[in-house]
Amino acid sequence: ELMESYDRMGHTAFERMYQQNPLPEGSEFVRPEWLDRCRDYDRPAGVGVKLEGENAYFPIARVASIDPSPTKDNALVVADVVSLKETFMVAVLEFKTWQGGSREMIAEMDRVIQQYQLDYLIMESSTMTKWFEGEPAYERMKQRVTFLEHHTGKNKGDPLLGVESLSADIEGARIRFPYADVPGRAMTNLFEGQALVYGHGRPDDLLMALWLLKWNWKR
Numbered sequence: 001e002l003m004e005s006y007d008r009m010g011h012t013a014f015e016r017m018y019q020q021n022p023l024p025e026g027s028e029f030v031r032p033e034w035l036d037r038c039r040d041y042d043r044p045a046g047v048g049v050k051l052e053g054e055n056a057y058f059p060i061a062r063v064a065s066i067d068p069s070p071t072k073d074n075a076l077v078v079a080d081v082v083s084l085k086e087t088f089m090v091a092v093l094e095f096k097t098w099q100g101g102s103r104e105m106i107a108e109m110d111r112v113i114q115q116y117q118l119d120y121l122i123m124e125s126s127t128m129t130k131w132f133e134g135e136p137a138y139e140r141m142k143q144r145v146t147f148l149e150h151h152t153g154k155n156k157g158d159p160l161l162g163v164e165s166l167s168a169d170i171e172g173a174r175i176r177f178p179y180a181d182v183p184g185r186a187m188t189n190l191f192e193g194q195a196l197v198y199g200h201g202r203p204d205d206l207l208m209a210l211w212l213l214k215w216n217w218k219r
Helices: 002-017 032-037 102-116 127-134 136-142 163-171 182-196 205-215
Strands: 060-067 074-082 090-098 120-124 146-150 175-178
Touching (some): 032 163, 060 102, 074 102, 090 102, 090 182, 090 205, 102 127, 102 136, 120 205, 127 136, 163 175, 163 205, 182 205
Parallel strands (some): 060 120
Antiparallel strands (some): 060 074, 074 090
């Protein structure tokens, strides 16, 4: 039972709850060896794990999540999300950050919908994204993908589905990164760089975009 709890919660939460060992504020979110276990050395960027028809052993949804920012980097994650009731498992196809406004945002959304044949697109709701619902592009995209609106609040600190819960998923290698080619390694290294310094006031936009996938995974 304890091992099942450790696997579900990860090192940090397990130490706090079961070992009565409160870790100091600012302690490491992930460890380099955990990230290494998440690398798919035989899967390049842009290639997922979704299979169709008779080859599909269990349902997998192809999802993109976007965390927009009017002043900093916008962040995008595209991933295949395995439809398991109690376990969050994803294979990332793409990580990307960029700066730009509405025109660049629409261009990126159009690109990923077409390139990856998405099932869902999750976007953080903000004043920056409210304009989009009145755009002709929104009506056009709704014919091709299901939009899921996300609101960040106290859910960010939820013990089971909050941002810090991604630590346990990385430790358990339930989040897979492309690492077989130069683009895959570059985008994975960008994410890993943010994950290794999370909680120290450094950019975390890709981590937030990945968290949007987890919070909405059961939807």
